[in-house]
Amino acid sequence: MIGRKGRRGGPGGKGGKGSLEFKDVGEPSEPLLVVEDLHTSFRTGRGTVRAVDGVSLSVSRGKTLGIVGESGSGKTVLSRSIMGLLPPRDVIRSGTVRFGGHDLTAMSPDELRKVWGAELSMIFQDPMTALNPVKRIGRQITESLRLHVDMDRKEADATAIELLRSVGIPSPEERIRWYPFQLSGGMRQRVMIAIALACAPRLVMADEPTTGLDVTVQAQILDLLADLQRERHMAVILVTHDLGVVANRADEIVVMYAGRVVERAPTRTLFHDTRMPYTQALMDSIPRLADPSGTRLHAIAGRPPDLVHPPTGCRFAPRCPYVQDKCRQSDPPLRTAGSPDHLFACWFPLVNGVSPVSAAGDGATAGTVANGTATGTGTGTGTATGPTAGVTAP
Amino acid sequence: MTPAPETNDPPTASGVLEPTGREGDIVLSVDHLVVEFRSGRQTVHAVSEVSFAVRTGETLGLVGESGCGKSTTGRALVQVQPPTSGHVTYKGQVLDSLSSRELRRVRTKIQMIFQDPISSLNPRRRVKDIVAEPLNIWGRGTKQERAAKVRDMLEAVGIDPEAAGDRRPQEFSGGQCQRISIARALMAEPDLLICDEPVSALDVSVQAQILNLLADLKERFGLTMVFIAHDLAVVKNVSDRVAVMYLGKLVEVAGSDDLYRSAAHPYTEALLASIPEPDPDQKANQKALTGELPSPLNPPSGCRFRTRCPYAQPLCAEQEPPLRDIAPGHQVACHFPLVPGPTTTDDSAGGSEPAPPVPTAAGV
Numbered sequence: 001m002i003g004r005k006g007r008r009g010g011p012g013g014k015g016g017k018g019s020l021e022f023k024d025v026g027e028p029s030e031p032l033l034v035v036e037d038l039h040t041s042f043r044t045g046r047g048t049v050r051a052v053d054g055v056s057l058s059v060s061r062g063k064t065l066g067i068v069g070e071s072g073s074g075k076t077v078l079s080r081s082i083m084g085l086l087p088p089r090d091v092i093r094s095g096t097v098r099f100g101g102h103d104l105t106a107m108s109p110d111e112l113r114k115v116w117g118a119e120l121s122m123i124f125q126d127p128m129t130a131l132n133p134v135k136r137i138g139r140q141i142t143e144s145l146r147l148h149v150d151m152d153r154k155e156a157d158a159t160a161i162e163l164l165r166s167v168g169i170p171s172p173e174e175r176i177r178w179y180p181f182q183l184s185g186g187m188r189q190r191v192m193i194a195i196a197l198a199c200a201p202r203l204v205m206a207d208e209p210t211t212g213l214d215v216t217v218q219a220q221i222l223d224l225l226a227d228l229q230r231e232r233h234m235a236v237i238l239v240t241h242d243l244g245v246v247a248n249r250a251d252e253i254v255v256m257y258a259g260r261v262v263e264r265a266p267t268r269t270l271f272h273d274t275r276m277p278y279t280q281a282l283m284d285s286i287p288r289l290a291d292p293s294g295t296r297l298h299a300i301a302g303r304p305p306d307l308v309h310p311p312t313g314c315r316f317a318p319r320c321p322y323v324q325d326k327c328r329q330s331d332p333p334l335r336t337a338g339s340p341d342h343l344f345a346c347w348f349p350l351v352n353g354v355s356p357v358s359a360a361g362d363g364a365t366a367g368t369v370a371n372g373t374a375t376g377t378g379t380g381t382g383t384a385t386g387p388t389a390g391v392t393a394p
Numbered sequence: 395m396t397p398a399p400e401t402n403d404p405p406t407a408s409g410v411l412e413p414t415g416r417e418g419d420i421v422l423s424v425d426h427l428v429v430e431f432r433s434g435r436q437t438v439h440a441v442s443e444v445s446f447a448v449r450t451g452e453t454l455g456l457v458g459e460s461g462c463g464k465s466t467t468g469r470a471l472v473q474v475q476p477p478t479s480g481h482v483t484y485k486g487q488v489l490d491s492l493s494s495r496e497l498r499r500v501r502t503k504i505q506m507i508f509q510d511p512i513s514s515l516n517p518r519r520r521v522k523d524i525v526a527e528p529l530n531i532w533g534r535g536t537k538q539e540r541a542a543k544v545r546d547m548l549e550a551v552g553i554d555p556e557a558a559g560d561r562r563p564q565e566f567s568g569g570q571c572q573r574i575s576i577a578r579a580l581m582a583e584p585d586l587l588i589c590d591e592p593v594s595a596l597d598v599s600v601q602a603q604i605l606n607l608l609a610d611l612k613e614r615f616g617l618t619m620v621f622i623a624h625d626l627a628v629v630k631n632v633s634d635r636v637a638v639m640y641l642g643k644l645v646e647v648a649g650s651d652d653l654y655r656s657a658a659h660p661y662t663e664a665l666l667a668s669i670p671e672p673d674p675d676q677k678a679n680q681k682a683l684t685g686e687l688p689s690p691l692n693p694p695s696g697c698r699f700r701t702r703c704p705y706a707q708p709l710c711a712e713q714e715p716p717l718r719d720i721a722p723g724h725q726v727a728c729h730f731p732l733v734p735g736p737t738t739t740d741d742s743a744g745g746s747e748p749a750p751p752v753p754t755a756a757g758v
Contacts, residue, residue: 070597071567184686185460212595214459214624216683219668241597244670267674285602286672287631293650295631296609299602303567 030101031058032235033082033203038095040074040081047308051077053259054095059203059252062233064226066246066267068282069256072304075239078256079205082237083122084112100202118148121196125208127188131180137164137191138176141198148199163194168224186217193225200232207239222249243279244286247271252341255279258305258315261334265342273342275349278316314347322348322357421618422471422504422586423447427480429466436691440466442642443480445717448586453612453619455633455650457626457665461687463642468590468622472504473497484586502532505579509591511571515563521548521574522559528582543581550614551577551607569600573607580615587612588620593628605632626662627669630654635723638662641698642690644717648724658720658731661699697729705730 040052051074059065069075080086082097084104097104099120104112116122124130132140141163142156151159157176164172167190180188189209196204206225210218226249229236238246246253246267253270255263255278263276274280284298302319305311311318317327324347332345348357429441441463448454456464469475471482473489482489484500492500508514515524522544529540548555551573563571572592579587589608593601609632612619623629629636630650638646638653638661646659657663664683685702688694694701700710709729717727 070599186686215626215670216459216665216668217686219670220684222670241599242670243598244672247670247672247674248676271672271674282599283672285599287602287605287627289627289630289654289666289669289671291631293630293633294609297602297606297631299606300599301603303569 030098031060032100033057033059033237034096034098035082036096036098038078038081038097039093040077040086041092043090043092044308048092049307050310051259051307052081053307053310055256055259055261057254057261057264059235059237061202061235062229063251064229064236064238064246064249066250066253067237067239067256068241068243068246068253070241070282070304072258072307073256074259074307075241075256076207079122079207079237079239083116083120083205085122114148117144117196117201118199119201120203120205121199121201123189123192123196123204123206123209125211127185127192128180130192131188133180136177136179137183140191141176141195144195144198159198160194163198164191166228167191167194167197168220169194185213186221189213189217189221190224193221193228197228197232197234201234203235203237204229205237205239208241209238210245211240211242218245242286243282255282258310259307260315260345261343262316262346263344264334265344269339269342273338274353275337275342275344276316276346277320277322277350277355280350280353281319281321314345322355324348324357419449420447421450421485422620423483424467424471425481425483427467427470427482428478429463429470429475430478433691439642439690439693441470441477442693444639444642444644445480446637446644446647448618448620450585450618451616452634453621453632455629455636456620456622456639457624457629457636458639459624459687461641461690462639463690464622464624464639465590467639468506468588468620471588471620472501472506474506502528502582503584504586504588505582505584507572507575507579507587507589507592510595511568511575511592512563514575515571515578517563520560520562521553521566522555524563524574525577525581527578532582544577547577547581548574550580550611552603553577567600568596569603572596572604576604576607576611580611583615584617586618586620588622590622591624592621594623594625601628608632625669626665638665641687641693643698644725644727645699646724646726646728647717648721648726652721652724656721656724658724658726658733659699659728660703660705660732663732664702697727 035055035057038052038055039050042049042051053074055078057065067075067078077086081093082104084097084107086093093105095105099115104115107115131137138157138160141160142153145151145156145159146153160176161172164175169175169187169190180191183191209225210221213221222245225236228234238250240246250267252264252266254261255270255276257278263270263274263279265273270279271283274283281298281300285300287297300319305315305318311328312331313329314320314327314332317323320327326347332347334343334345336343337349348355424447425445427441427444431438431440444463444467446454456467458464466475470477473482477490484504487500489497489500522541525544525547526540529535529543534540535543544559545555548558553570553573558566563574566574592608593604596604605628608619611617619632621629621632626636630653633650636648636650636653637644638659640661646653646657646662653662654666657666668683683702688698688701694711696712697703697706697710697715700706703710707730713729715727715729717725720726720731
């Protein structure tokens with residue numbers, strides 16, 4: 001489809017001047033994107049909102065990472081934080097974001113502008129607000145081509161037509177002269193994808209790319225993204241609230257809750273060996289076609305916590321059906337058990353989809369439950385001492 | 395339909411045809427509803443000849459893509475959108491023949507919930523005033539009685555009246571705003587609740603809460619519901635019967651389990667295929683739809699789905715398929731309905747025309 005011809009430009013080109021060389025920088029074994037201990041907080045009138053609180057993740061070339069969580073879990077702030085798209089005022093960010101061997105957090109705005117679009121691009125949730133309503137869609141696609149790749153107008157227009165065709169827009173020669181309002185929601189999202197892919201980036205962040213679209217269009221858009229990804233060997237980060245969307249599209253999934261990663265595993269492992277009760281609750285809340293009509297859904301009671309005053313201990317504890325005293329007192333670290341690529345943050349992780357807490361039965365005394373699982377976890381923090389007294393029956 | 399989900403009857407559709415067996419059972423009926431909009435010199439055919447009935451106590455799902463006319467149909471039910479032709483009858487009263495005064499009175503019995511919960515609440519008013527509005531308009535009860543009723547209703551929808559009553563909508567999440575909208579809709583004690591995409595702006599976890607809440611309230615207040623949404627998995631979960639709409643027309647009507655088990659219209663099949671199942675072992679479906687909804691300014695001749703139908707035949711362009719019975723309680727508008735199993739062949743007596751059940755899938 002679109003070659004990478006002329007990208008990064010010559011020494012005299014717009015993109016060439018002082019441009020960063022990304023091609024083979026960094027260890028070949030190092031993933032394309034490595035985020036380490038990223039914290040992002042906002043200063044507000046009510047106090048500091050710790051929207052992203054110590055997140056680490058990585059994505060390799062050509063792979064898809066799904067980031068899943070409810071509204072308010074910090075997934076959107078995380079993706080913008082990785083991109084460096086947050087305003088400088090009243091935002092505190094720490095941690096590192098290494099992309100192709102460069103630390104994005106250390107870059108100046110000018111340097112970042114050379115990365116955005118060219119190497120790292122973003123597809124936003126709402127194409128109507130993300131697109132410029134008074135510019136023809138062709139111009140919006142060629143903008144980044146003319147900025148990053150040394151293309152003249154004619155060449156850029158031809159590339160824009162080719163891009164629109166590749167994202168499945170019929171008669172692209174006419175459509176490049178259209179305005180966003182003339183297109184349906186699905187078509188606008190296709191244009192967004194064309195813009196994001198124009199300069200052949202290495203990584204595309206798609207933040208809820210199909211929320212607000214019909215299920216039929218959602219399937220089309222996700223298939224399109226997967227095809228283009230395969231064609232171009234791009235890495236994709238798919239941010240969504242719906243585990244169904246990433247179930248057969250992501251290689252690895254990160255589940256976020258209250259600004260933290262609570263479970264991270266290869267997709268198949270996450271679904272077949274769920275350890276964190278929150279992940280299980282998210283899965284159970286999806287209505288399944290195979291269930292008879294009127295089947296009661298397993299809703300997660302309550303809401304995500306206020307990130308100005310997050311609860312002590314496990315942040316999911318107030319909503320967790322298997323909560324124990326220990327969960328309210330001390331914060332479970334992100335740890336592994338069994339396979340090294342499966343991380344979870346839970347004191348009493350599920351085993352084969354069943355909580356050891358509920359398996360102890362209603363009649364079990366609090367002491368046996370706490371002792372039995374505490375030895376199983378094998379992590380002594382010293383904070384949770386003695387048998388838990390107030391075990392709530394599941 | 396009576397709420398009796400526990401009985402594991404064999405899946406004959408007879409229960410769908412006559413859900414309770416009582417007479418005078420139909421609470422709302424729609425006859426040949428047509429809604430058209432003028433757009434310059436052209437006409438948008440939003441809803442074309444749609445007929446269906448809603449029975450007391452049942453939930454009818456109305457499903458289709460954006461632009462299929464499902465929301466317009468919902469709005470026409472309460473005459474917010476006056477129909478171009480056709481009638482909506484609520485408990486024997488033909489709504490389009492009523493005076494605006496009479497219509498206002500009837501509308502207290504038919505309430506709506508909208509898609510965007512935040513913009514459907516006035517941001518400058520307090521929650522308890524928003525919820526009390528229907529009572530204030532009708533001057534029902536004393537001030538104390540109204541306040542008590544607001545408290546009860548907020549509690550019924552899972553909002554703490556003490557903590558929330560004096561706050562304003564912007565302080566609440568989307569899910570909570572939807573709860574407040576539901577409370578407001580129920581204040582006038584309606585019989586019929588029309589829910590227009592009530593959960594499509596919400597997270598899956600909140601969606602489950604709201605769907606469960608609607609099921610509880612339906613039982614508690616004895617409601618009949620029309621549930622409009624684009625996600626067939628959601629619609630199937632809440633509905634007793636489902637009507638599938640495509641480009642202003644009904645293409646299939648069936649009991650919701652029937653529809654899932656033996657979808658007869660290729661469009662229904664495609665809708666089912668496009669739902670992402672949370673299962674990593676299930677590969678993305680090949681039957682997902684291609685292309686977009688054609689323009690309602692100039693709908694295709696014959697069957698309106700033929701331009702996207704993988705099984706389309708020349709006949710489909712020439713003749714419009716009527717909505718006909720292919721099994722008890724199962725209607726489809728297709729010349730060549732899909733034949734999934736024995737359910738469609740053993741009883742096709744209801745159809746007025748000889749149906750050619752040609753399995754065209756293999757031939758194309």
